[in-house]
Amino acid sequence: MATASSARQSQQWVGQPLQRREDSRFLRGTGRYTDDVPHAFALHVAFVRSPIAFGVIRSIEVTRALEIPGVVAVLTSADLGHPSLTGFLDRDEFVTTSMPILAHERVRFVGEPIAIVVATDRYIAEDAVEAVACEIDELTAIVTMDDQVPSQIPIHDAAPDGVLVDLRMFTDDELEGVLAASPLVVDETFRSGRLQAAPMEGRGALAEWIDRDDQLVVTVSTQLPHQVRTGIAQALGLVERQVRVIVPDVGGGFGFKAVLGREEVAVAAAARILGRPVRWAEDRLESLTASFQGREQEYTVRAGFTEDGVLTGLAADIRCNVGAYSAFPFTCGLEPIMAATEFLGVYKVPRYASRSRGIASNKPPSNAYRGVSRPQIVMVMEGLMDRAADRLGIDRVEIRRRNTIRPEDFPYTGPNGITYEPGSYLEALELCAAQVQQLGWWQRREEAAPGFIRGIGIANFSERNAYGTATMGLRRMPMTPGFEVAHLTMDASGDVTLTSGTCSAGQGHETTFAQIVADRLGIAPDRIKLRQGDTDLTSFGWGTFAGRSLVIGGGAAAVAARKLATQLKEVAAYLLSVSADDIELSNGNATVRVSGESMSIDDIAKTVHFRSHLLPAREEYLLESHGSADPSGMFSNGCHAALVEIDAGTGAVCVLDYLVVEDCGVIVNPLVVDGQVRGGIAQGIGSTLYEEAEYSSDGQPLAGSFMSYLVPTAAEMPPIAIHHLETPCYQTETGVKGMGEAGTIGAPAVILSALNDALRSRGAWLEHVPVTPADMQQLLALPIETESS
Amino acid sequence: MSESCEITLTVNGVRHQVSVEPRRTLADVLRIDLGLTGTHVGCEHGICGACTVLMDDQPVRACLVFGVQADGSSIRTVEGLAANGELTDLQQAFSRHHALQCGFCTPGFLMLAEGYLAETPAPDRVAVREMVSANLCRCTGYQGIVDAIVDVAEQRFHERPI
Numbered sequence: 001m002a003t004a005s006s007a008r009q010s011q012q013w014v015g016q017p018l019q020r021r022e023d024s025r026f027l028r029g030t031g032r033y034t035d036d037v038p039h040a041f042a043l044h045v046a047f048v049r050s051p052i053a054f055g056v057i058r059s060i061e062v063t064r065a066l067e068i069p070g071v072v073a074v075l076t077s078a079d080l081g082h083p084s085l086t087g088f089l090d091r092d093e094f095v096t097t098s099m100p101i102l103a104h105e106r107v108r109f110v111g112e113p114i115a116i117v118v119a120t121d122r123y124i125a126e127d128a129v130e131a132v133a134c135e136i137d138e139l140t141a142i143v144t145m146d147d148q149v150p151s152q153i154p155i156h157d158a159a160p161d162g163v164l165v166d167l168r169m170f171t172d173d174e175l176e177g178v179l180a181a182s183p184l185v186v187d188e189t190f191r192s193g194r195l196q197a198a199p200m201e202g203r204g205a206l207a208e209w210i211d212r213d214d215q216l217v218v219t220v221s222t223q224l225p226h227q228v229r230t231g232i233a234q235a236l237g238l239v240e241r242q243v244r245v246i247v248p249d250v251g252g253g254f255g256f257k258a259v260l261g262r263e264e265v266a267v268a269a270a271a272r273i274l275g276r277p278v279r280w281a282e283d284r285l286e287s288l289t290a291s292f293q294g295r296e297q298e299y300t301v302r303a304g305f306t307e308d309g310v311l312t313g314l315a316a317d318i319r320c321n322v323g324a325y326s327a328f329p330f331t332c333g334l335e336p337i338m339a340a341t342e343f344l345g346v347y348k349v350p351r352y353a354s355r356s357r358g359i360a361s362n363k364p365p366s367n368a369y370r371g372v373s374r375p376q377i378v379m380v381m382e383g384l385m386d387r388a389a390d391r392l393g394i395d396r397v398e399i400r401r402r403n404t405i406r407p408e409d410f411p412y413t414g415p416n417g418i419t420y421e422p423g424s425y426l427e428a429l430e431l432c433a434a435q436v437q438q439l440g441w442w443q444r445r446e447e448a449a450p451g452f453i454r455g456i457g458i459a460n461f462s463e464r465n466a467y468g469t470a471t472m473g474l475r476r477m478p479m480t481p482g483f484e485v486a487h488l489t490m491d492a493s494g495d496v497t498l499t500s501g502t503c504s505a506g507q508g509h510e511t512t513f514a515q516i517v518a519d520r521l522g523i524a525p526d527r528i529k530l531r532q533g534d535t536d537l538t539s540f541g542w543g544t545f546a547g548r549s550l551v552i553g554g555g556a557a558a559v560a561a562r563k564l565a566t567q568l569k570e571v572a573a574y575l576l577s578v579s580a581d582d583i584e585l586s587n588g589n590a591t592v593r594v595s596g597e598s599m600s601i602d603d604i605a606k607t608v609h610f611r612s613h614l615l616p617a618r619e620e621y622l623l624e625s626h627g628s629a630d631p632s633g634m635f636s637n638g639c640h641a642a643l644v645e646i647d648a649g650t651g652a653v654c655v656l657d658y659l660v661v662e663d664c665g666v667i668v669n670p671l672v673v674d675g676q677v678r679g680g681i682a683q684g685i686g687s688t689l690y691e692e693a694e695y696s697s698d699g700q701p702l703a704g705s706f707m708s709y710l711v712p713t714a715a716e717m718p719p720i721a722i723h724h725l726e727t728p729c730y731q732t733e734t735g736v737k738g739m740g741e742a743g744t745i746g747a748p749a750v751i752l753s754a755l756n757d758a759l760r761s762r763g764a765w766l767e768h769v770p771v772t773p774a775d776m777q778q779l780l781a782l783p784i785e786t787e788s789s
Numbered sequence: 790m791s792e793s794c795e796i797t798l799t800v801n802g803v804r805h806q807v808s809v810e811p812r813r814t815l816a817d818v819l820r821i822d823l824g825l826t827g828t829h830v831g832c833e834h835g836i837c838g839a840c841t842v843l844m845d846d847q848p849v850r851a852c853l854v855f856g857v858q859a860d861g862s863s864i865r866t867v868e869g870l871a872a873n874g875e876l877t878d879l880q881q882a883f884s885r886h887h888a889l890q891c892g893f894c895t896p897g898f899l900m901l902a903e904g905y906l907a908e909t910p911a912p913d914r915v916a917v918r919e920m921v922s923a924n925l926c927r928c929t930g931y932q933g934i935v936d937a938i939v940d941v942a943e944q945r946f947h948e949r950p951i
């Protein structure tokens with residue numbers, strides 16, 4: 001099986017910190033993002049958006065806008081034929097609702113698109129937006145998960161109580177009894193604030209109908225080229241072949257682009273209707289307030305512990321504010337399902353029950369954001385550990401040690417029905433704790449200057465990723481993601497083109513995929529060019545999200561490369577009159593193991609293309625192969641520690657130092673892995689201390705620019721030291737596990753743990769993020785108790 | 790809408806005459822009128838710095854400068870860095886230190902750092918970190934960016950003509 005071949009595989013390139021091949025164009029400014037794609041004749045779009053959170057549309061008056069010179073069209077939902085997107089789950093507990101491409105009858109959040117203005121220039125389009133008059137009867141906005149206005153129409157008629165999904169996936173009749181009998185029950189409510197992924201490049205689209213190809217060609221900034229194709233085809237009544245989705249360079253995704261937005265569909269519809277090319281580039285206000293958000297969640301948990309700090313059982317009531325619509329294709333069930341299913345993390349919890357709801361509000365829809373619910377569940381589990389440790393007088397590392405799934409427990413099946421493959425859960429915890437000791441953090445904790453207090457946090461966690469069809473099928477989406485197919489073609493010069501349905505947004509796939517293929521073909525990685533992001537060029541695939549690309553897409557590439565290597569060996573064997581088993585591919589040559597006789601792979605390629613008469617008749621001509629991969633999904637794991645300092649006067653928090661132990665299986669490129677870890681932590685720190693997409697009580701967004709939505713800068717980032725452990729994955733030929741989300745997942749838990757450590761002397765306890773300076777000042781006003789650690 | 794104005798600006802050593810509306814930003818002049826799309830716009834309100842270019846050797850936010858304000862000036866953009874084809878020491882250091890992932894913010898950081906290093910030849914790490922905090926990157930966590938700039942500053946300082 002897979003493991004055997006990965007053990008045999010010589011690894012000249014995998015594991016090397018190769019500089020990325022995509023860097024050159026990005027450094028020269030010749031990378032091409034959606035809004036950089038030149039088009040001499042494209043018209044420009046701006047959207048008329050709702051100024052209020054909830055209301056009934058009475059009229060939309062566009063005449064004045066149409067009179068502005070340069071305005072080509074102003075289209076409403078009716079003009080487009082009322083297209084919509086429906087992201088749903090085939091479950092009884094799920095209420096299906098649709099998201100109209102342009103608001104129809106009702107507006108449900110501030111910023112919701114009502115009409116699309118098409119003009120010769122973006123400036124003119126924005127002038128025209130001002131000239132469109134919308135009459136809307138305002139209703140009372142539902143902003144928080146506790147808002148209820150029974151006297152008015154609900155957000156969606158199909159969900160009168162506002163609950164769009166209500167899952168009880170895990171029940172346990174014995175749990176209440178177990179909790180009642182537990183010496184300690186930690187009963188807490190944790191909350192996390194609403195966030196925006198804020199990639200530096202917003203969304204964008206450029207659409208044109210090409211009659212010759214009978215195709216709508218849509219260039220779009222997305223992580224999901226094929227799902228975007230499906231959604232656009234469905235919404236506009238086309239067959240899949242009639243939509244070609246092209247994804248150029250993507251300026252960051254983070255889940256924010258693992259979705260099909262209504263604006264992209266509206267742009268495509270306008271291009272189809274007008275018969276002219278149309279483009280749109282999202283501005284930052286739209287991105288922050290009118291696209292997709294996530295993470296506004298609340299966890300009410302009761303966790304039972306023995307006197308020794310061993311978990312006896314856990315009951316969780318989880319609520320996610322999913323906003324006004326169910327996003328396509330991952331639905332508003334995404335956060336609730338993820339939270340309920342993966343709640344228990346690295347810990348052995350004998351009994352578990354949960355209820356998990358998605359509740360509608362008059363805010364933009366929620367969608368995936370790096371880590372999806374895992375930052376919250378890790379924050380909750382680690383918070384419970386810290387709380388129980390305090391109550392029972394047990395060391396914080398020790399209580400984790402007592403509950404962590406141990407090496408001898410693997411394969412371990414939890415009460416959530418998930419079977420965990422081997423990971424270094426305990427080893428990561430021990431290494432992290434030892435590092436904290438060795439680096440003198442406990443000493444530094446005591447050395448805070450007068451007026452400052454310090455704390456150390458620790459968080460041990462796992463991250464499930466690379467979900468294949470077997471696992472995704474349990475969610476019951478109408479389209480079940482999971483597999484990937486890779487194609488390899490060696491051309492007459494001996495260079496290789498690899499295609500994949502995954503889609504990089506900065507992860508460096510062009511480099512890492514090439515490293516995997518290079519080892520198997522015995523050629524240098526710079527001879528291998530990865531093509532992604534074009535539905536006409538690549539096989540159907542599921543895109544990039546949830547740490548899947550290098551695992552599944554790279555896994556498929558490895559299989560294809562193994563097959564292509566066999567083809568090369570067969571040709572070489574014939575030309576050198578030996579058996580294919582005697583041939584080895586390395587350093588650009590096919591070499592006979594015993595005699596050392598060899599020929600270059602370039603020559604093999606040339607012969608196969610130009611001089612095939614020298615070869616015996618073959619069933620398949622040329623040098624082409626394909627491979628597939630569909631692992632069920634695996635767990636990476638890690639342990640983070642942070643040293644933080646609080647200014648007792650201002651309440652300002654500074655993260656002084658940060659330590660990571662991570663295990664993502666076989667590392668293909670350490671530069672890339674470390675980059676993902678550090679970047680992820682920056683986002684995690686942002687969500688813990690700075691970022692929040694806040695709303696007023698009437699549903700007006702309060703964070704509409706980078707002056708109010710505070711993405712961390714270099715000044716807020718601590719130095720981050722990273723240690724690697726390597727527990728190879730069983731499920732793929734490469735041994736790789738996903739790792740793109742771990743940084744973001746661990747950071748909130750570890751920072752909160754550190755703040756609570758610092759605040760222990762005040763008897764204070766935090767269980768929400770983001771933690772603001774105002775929160776801190778309030779807590780710091782509490783009287784100081786006697787110091788203990 | 791108002792009348793267009795004729796402006797002249799030198800970009801990466803090449804003179805251009807463009808007719809622009811007074812409200813048109815320098816970023817749009819560069820990107821749309823001159824086709825120099827290496828300069829990116831990430832916020833259009835002066836915070837992210839993705840649009841940073843050098844205007845008469847000073848880093849400016851091209852989204853906050855109107856084209857008409859740049860009349861008569863000399864602009865350097867990211868496209869002007871590797872003018873002879875080979876990546877500059879700073880660009881190479883960015884790649885070596887993995888100071889970029891999606892690359893969207895990269896042109897802004899490169900121009901910011903070039904402008905800064907021209908005036909501050911021997912900065913320490915703290916100063917570099919503070920300068921880097923002028924721009925936003927959502928991918929890297931900044932450590933590679935700081936490392937790359939510190940590395941090049943040292944290298945340039947040691948190789949400076951005495």
Ligand code: FES
Binds near residue numbers: 832837850
């Ligand atoms: S685009 Fe100019 S500062 Fe953000």
Ligand code: FES
Binds near residue numbers: 200891895926928
């Ligand atoms: S590399 Fe993506 S924003 Fe900086």
